Every structure is written in structure tokens, then in C-alpha cells.
Amino acid sequence: MSWLKTISSEIFGLFVDDGSFALAILVWLALVWLVLPRLALPAAWGGIILFAGLALILLESAMRRARRG
């Protein structure tokens, strides 16, 4: 059954290879989901804020990894 173990770890690896990057995405999603409805912002802002946070997380994580070389 070692192939089953390999497949399980490969499936996990599909979504996570840098733990802090994956965690940042999930924390941002939770924040947008739980906090945004309480801020009473205009409806169109929700999507823009969601995208902007994800874009920043991507940019920061890639640059941090590049700095490590």
C-alpha cells in the first residue's frame, strides 16, 4: 500500500508546497468571509478586496522565495 501513501502525500502536495504561502491564503479567505460583511462597504468592493489580498500574498511570497535564492 506504499502507492496509496505516495498518492496521499502527492495530493496534499497539490495544494501545499510552501506552508506559510498556503496558510496566508487560507487566513485571508477566512478574513474576507468573516470580517467583510461587517464593514458595510459598497457591494462591488468585496471582490476587489478579495483579489487584491490574494495578489499581494502571491507577490510577497514569490519575492521572499527569490530573496532566499
Place this chain on the structure above:
Amino acid sequence: MNLVWSHAGPTVLAAFLASLVEFVEALTVVLAVGTVRGWRGALSGSGVAVLVLLALIAILGTALTRIPLDAIQLVVGALLLLFGLRWLRKAILRAAGVIPLQDETVAFAKQTDAMRKLGGGGGWDRVGFAAAFQITMLEGTEVVFIVIATGAGGSGLLWPASLGALAALLVVVVLGVALHRPLAAVPENTLKFAVGVLLSGFGCFWIGEGMGLTWPAADWSTLILSAGFLAVALLAVPLCRARAGRHLSPLRG
């Protein structure tokens, strides 16, 4: 079936490109197994894995129809974002020269070498069967996820997603049979870049729908979001290259 073509088009494209990358990787190993250990084990291992994967699709596809759409959009959107942004981040780092590009010729050489070292063979080759089964299951599971993730967020999108994946399988099988060598000329990183951008756009849209957010451009928002992720990724490549102190051309390979 009421298909929204602003979703179906990108769904077919995303499923096709993402599956193409996975099938190319699987073909490299199956070719190595077939060349070194014989085609009976290689083809039967891959064939059995394809049957298991088809059963998985049938079970998951049926189960998905019983779950409320907004719950699917939340879960699938989050998984798509993790998957798409991970691919996009890796493609950015490869384009910037921070991490090396995947080379199918090198992978093929490594696999053939590993297959030779295992010895045995003759009669029913269990090693060849297991190696072909495992790689087809691994890459195939990723394809099943891609099809479900790109197709489950909207009504009637599972068929376009399946068609995209099937077309990719057909292209890789035809090219594999015709060329009989790994598809090293496929610009894998450019494909991963494009797929990462599309899947991130889809993921952001689906999870926004699941959260009840309002998208200003309605169904066309997936394309606008993908364009946004593309712009950010193209900006990230030179920034990462500068950080790493390298001078390589963007989007190579």
C-alpha cells in the same frame, strides 16, 4: 443544458492546458517503463489506473450533485486558489530563474536508468505494471481534481471540463505513439503559467460566489480576474529576478 459560454470556454481551456501538463509528465514515465521493461506491463498498469480513475470520477460526480452549490463553490474555490496560486508562484520562480525548469528528457533518462537498475523482467512484469499504475494514478488524480474543480463551480460545466481533459489525453497519446519519445518540446512552464492564471481566476470567482460577494462584471469576472493575476505574475517575474540577482528571459520553457 444552459451553458454560460463566458465560463465554458475558459473551463475547457483551463482543463485542457492543466491536463496536458499532467499527461505529458505521465507519458515520460510510461514511455520509460515500456522501453526498458516491455509494453505489456506499462500499458496494462496505465489501463487499470485509468479504469480506477474513471470509477472515481463517476462516484465523485454523483456525490457532487447532492451538495448545495454555494458549499461546493466555497470548498472548490479554496482548493482551486491553493492549487492555482501554487502553480503560478512556481511558474513565476521558474521564469525568473530562481528554481530550475522541468526537463522531460532528463526525467526520461532518470526513469529508464531507475527501471534498468530494478532488474527482473521476463514473464509477467510486476515492477513495470506497478510503476505505470502508480504514475498514471498520481497524474490522473491531479487531472480528476482539475476536472472537478474547474467544472463543479457552475451549472453544466463538468462536461466542458471533461472534454478539455479528454482532448489533452488524446493529444498526448497520439503524439506519444507517433514520436515514441518524451514531449520535451512542450513549453511546460508557459503552460503552467497560463494554467495558474486561469485556475486562480476561477478559484477567486467561485469562492467569491460561495461567500455571497457581488462581482461587478458578473460572469465575465473570471476573465477579468485571470487578467489581473496575469498582470501581477508578469510584474512578479522581473521583481523576483532582480531579487535573486539573475538575468534570464521571462516565460522561457
